Amino acid sequence: MSNPPLHIVILAAGKGSRMRSQHPKVLHQVAGKSLLGHVIDSAAALAPNKMHVVIGHKKDQVIEAFANHPESAKLQFVEQTEQLGTGHAVTQALPSIPENANVLMLTADVPLIHSDTLTAMVASMQSHTLTVLTAIVDNPFGLGRISRDDTDSVCAIVEEKDASHEQRKITEINSGIICARKAPLAGWLSQIKNTNKQQEYYLTDVVGLAYQAGDPITTLQPANNYEVQGINSRVQLAEVERIYQTSKATELMEAGVTIADPSRIDIRGDVTIGQDTVIDVNVVIQGPTQIGCNVTIAPNCVISDSQIADNVEIHANTVIESARIHSHAQIGPFARLRPGTQLAEKVKIGNFVETKNAQLDAGAKVNHLSYVGDANVGRNTNIGAGVITCNYDGANKHQTTIGNDVFVGSDCQLVAPVTIGDGATIGAGSTITSNVSADTLAISRNKQRELTGWQRPVKNKK
Ligand code: UD1
Ligand code: MG
Numbered sequence: 001m002s003n004p005p006l007h008i009v010i011l012a013a014g015k016g017s018r019m020r021s022q023h024p025k026v027l028h029q030v031a032g033k034s035l036l037g038h039v040i041d042s043a044a045a046l047a048p049n050k051m052h053v054v055i056g057h058k059k060d061q062v063i064e065a066f067a068n069h070p071e072s073a074k075l076q077f078v079e080q081t082e083q084l085g086t087g088h089a090v091t092q093a094l095p096s097i098p099e100n101a102n103v104l105m106l107t108a109d110v111p112l113i114h115s116d117t118l119t120a121m122v123a124s125m126q127s128h129t130l131t132v133l134t135a136i137v138d139n140p141f142g143l144g145r146i147s148r149d150d151t152d153s154v155c156a157i158v159e160e161k162d163a164s165h166e167q168r169k170i171t172e173i174n175s176g177i178i179c180a181r182k183a184p185l186a187g188w189l190s191q192i193k194n195t196n197k198q199q200e201y202y203l204t205d206v207v208g209l210a211y212q213a214g215d216p217i218t219t220l221q222p223a224n225n226y227e228v229q230g231i232n233s234r235v236q237l238a239e240v241e242r243i244y245q246t247s248k249a250t251e252l253m254e255a256g257v258t259i260a261d262p263s264r265i266d267i268r269g270d271v272t273i274g275q276d277t278v279i280d281v282n283v284v285i286q287g288p289t290q291i292g293c294n295v296t297i298a299p300n301c302v303i304s305d306s307q308i309a310d311n312v313e314i315h316a317n318t319v320i321e322s323a324r325i326h327s328h329a330q331i332g333p334f335a336r337l338r339p340g341t342q343l344a345e346k347v348k349i350g351n352f353v354e355t356k357n358a359q360l361d362a363g364a365k366v367n368h369l370s371y372v373g374d375a376n377v378g379r380n381t382n383i384g385a386g387v388i389t390c391n392y393d394g395a396n397k398h399q400t401t402i403g404n405d406v407f408v409g410s411d412c413q414l415v416a417p418v419t420i421g422d423g424a425t426i427g428a429g430s431t432i433t434s435n436v437s438a439d440t441l442a443i444s445r446n447k448q449r450e451l452t453g454w455q456r457p458v459k460n461k462k
Helices: 035-044 059-065 086-096 115-126 182-191 205-212 234-254
Strands: 006-012 050-055 075-079 102-107 130-136 145-148 154-158 172-181 217-220 265-268 271-273 283-286 289-291 302-304 319-321 323-325 341-343 348-351 354-360 365-368 371-377 388-390 400-402 413-415 418-420
Touching (some): 035 050, 050 086, 059 075, 086 102, 102 115, 102 182, 130 205, 154 205, 154 217
Parallel strands (some): 050 075, 271 289, 302 319, 371 388, 371 400, 388 413, 400 418
């Protein structure tokens, strides 16, 4: 028998008042990705037929944020015009879900849920009509409590605000993640009422209704409690960020990366790092980024969207964005590699050097205080201190092409478009405005003069 279709409903319509924000709660970020983005990515791993995202508060911002998402073909936004509760929210998605489907309901403010846990929830539908993901926590304050009967079967969920003193002592909580078969779910949802403290239609009331109807209900727990940590405030947002970062750092260390202090590294997006790479403190790496083996990354570096090969040395306070760096390159301290930078093997980029859309061939060196933009720099070429490729004429960008084994003296301006032939030498302090032939010395500075008998000015008397 083929599996029933799987439809996932993600609740994201709420205002998130406790965030005290102008932005929808579900667009706040953990590890550089929105809360809703995390949930969609975990849900997508189950290959559902559709993901129905219930939106309301600032819905246009939410839709726009996912316009180019890789799963956008499977995303269906459903509007909940008034936020009348989580049960009312799920009801909005029901008309476009087939009767024989399994419905997995997620909340967009629980971002660390693993897809394995969700897969287990769906698998439980083979023998149950309703499954609730629960957890036993130290501090259940604010969460729905799992109520069990004499035989220890779950019989209801009671929201904090509606709970009795005794019920508030229960430490088993509702994660907000519930899976059910569509047909009975629709029946229960049609019966829920808003006669509670918050005057909302609670999704959680379906549990009591299913129990009363004698339907087979069960609970599951995630492998790690952090998976069900919800975010209702900025304090919880920061807590979840730390949980995420700690688990990321642990994963990297277990794969052979040395991290000086796992509480002082931030990994955002897809990042892979090879064995024996050593990362010092306060480093931020944003994906997609691939870093090879035996790379050293000194303190305070920010690396985004880049590929870094084996044995690269990155010194302190270096910022690298959309760059490709080959093996044994040395960069920094205080270097800034901007998008389109490509460094071949053994290139050296020193302090206060900025590169942009620049290809440097093997062994090229730019050691101090230079700007190399829209440029090709040949093999073993040396660029002295304070050299500037003047790539912008105020209207358009132009290219500078520098050959192999060139020596550019300090404090030169290379006014693009300009080409410097292999083996050429540019005298220090030159402004180069026309092409330089191979193996020549080009020099454009004024000849030095000496004036004898010259007197220094003296300070006027008051
Ligand atoms: C909910 C659960 C609670 C559970 C907790 C876990 C209910 C009634 N309560 O409480 O049992 O312990 O999650 O985190 O379900 N939303 C809508 N439309 C609405 C209301 C809410 O889409 O009308 C969305 C919100 O955007 C949010 C999610 O549903 O993503 C949960 O709503 P929230 O207000 O955060 O519920 P909790 O108080 O956290
Ligand atoms: Mg919540």
